[in-house]
Amino acid sequence: MNSPVPPPPVPSTHSADTLWDRYQPWRRSVEWGFWIVSYLVGGLANSVTVLMDIRRLHLAFASWEPAVWEWTSHLVSLALVPAVLWFTRRFPLHFDTWRRNLPWMLLGSVAWSALHVAGMVGLRKLVYATQGGHYDFGPWLTEFFYEYLKDVRHFAGLVVLIELYRLLVRRLQGEASVLAAPDDTPLVEQPERPERFLVRKLGKEFLIAAADVEWLQASGNYVNLHLRGRDYPLRTTMAAIEAQLDPRRFVRVHRSYIVNLDCVGEIEPLDTGDARVGMRDGTAVPCSRTYRDALRIGTAA
Incomplete structure (x- = not known):
């Protein structure tokens, strides 16, 4: 056989x-x-x-x-x-x-x-x-x-x-989409946490691991997945993608930004009560005072 x-x-x-x-x-x-x-x-x-x-x-x-x-x-x-x-x-x-x-x-x-x-x-x-x-x-x-x-x-x-x-x-x-589950996978009521995203680029398809996404940024009707210096637009909302991401790894720091805690280098408090999150790739991501406590809890966990 x-x-x-x-x-x-x-x-x-x-x-x-x-x-x-x-x-x-x-x-x-x-x-x-x-x-x-x-x-x-x-x-x-x-x-x-x-x-x-x-x-x-x-x-x-x-x-x-x-x-x-x-x-x-x-x-x-x-x-x-x-x-x-x-x-x-x-x-x-x-x-x-x-x-x-x-x-x-x-x-x-x-x-x-x-x-x-x-x-x-x-x-x-x-x-x-x-x-x-x-x-x-x-x-x-x-x-x-x-x-x-x-x-x-x-x-x-x-x-x-x-x-x-x-x-x-x-x-x-490249544009990203959540990798579809197999047809025989039973439906669940809670939003599924995608382990990978499917990226379509110039007729080719690429798989990127959700854990490798460094930070996410809202952009109109898209959320840009930032990974190794590239942005992959995903047609969704910040609320929808936040509900699907692992809260132990990804934390909302701004109404337009979510960061991967494993990729955070430093957190700089500002006089205004906000903060600046320094990512390991050198990017400075804003953190509003509304989300500072959640960021502290996430980094301390």
């Missing part, structure tokens, strides 16, 4: 020189370089185009004015990119959340447009004053509505671009 063929080994999470590994050292430079270059090129191109239109129509504007109009708009838009990144993390647009978050996106577009208009008008008035002139924006209500019609499309384009990039990053980095 032939012995059963063993299943193929699951790839290790330590595979080196992957596409994600090669991209990681350049990631921040690429991300910020993209925004900076995009707005600089846009400001230059629009300045030249508007100046050509002014000369073609023989309008009475100085040659420096189109540059001021365009560069103030583009520089303020660039300065607002971090706010849009934060906003889209707080209200992500996914297939299962877009209906709920769409009203927030509409409100966000109004706020973004208001900041954009206020910033660029203020800069224009400042530049015109240095040239001995005066910049007149016109009737605020009418002009803001006109600017908003343009800004809402700009804002929507930013949101779509950011979400597509994050989707690509999740595919490169």
Whole structure:
């Protein structure tokens, strides 16, 4: 009788020189370089185009004015990119959340447009004053509505671009799911504590042990499992994953963070009553005063 063929080994999470590994050292430079270059090129191109239109129509504007109009708009838009990144993390647009978050996106577009208009008008008035002139924006209500019609499309384009990039990053980095139990496993009422998570990355599957997860961070509709310098997004909530993790090993230290006690290096009390948890990988995780007692009990156990 032939012995059963063993299943193929699951790839290790330590595979080196992957596409994600090669991209990681350049990631921040690429991300910020993209925004900076995009707005600089846009400001230059629009300045030249508007100046050509002014000369073609023989309008009475100085040659420096189109540059001021365009560069103030583009520089303020660039300065607002971090706010849009934060906003889209707080209200992500996914297939299962877009209906709920769409009203927030509409409100966000109004706020973004208001900041954009206020910033660029203020800069224009400042530049015109240095040239001995005066910049007149016109009737605020009418002009803001006109600017908003343009800004809402700009804002929507930013949101779509950011979400597509994050989707690509999740595919490169890997998305985690709780490893399903076998079909013949009896159901239990209490939430099962997963021993392993299944990570799908670029068509491959990896198993990571729950005990190896160093810390977890809430991020929109995901909880990022941090492991050996990588984040694996798991579509769940902090409350749900906290109920499944071993409380003898994992402790909630903040409404957005859970830490593995085996990976805690030091705890630094702060004057505010909060604390800073130093992880062994060098990461500083915030600990709010609400959870300090639970952290002390966990580390003392």
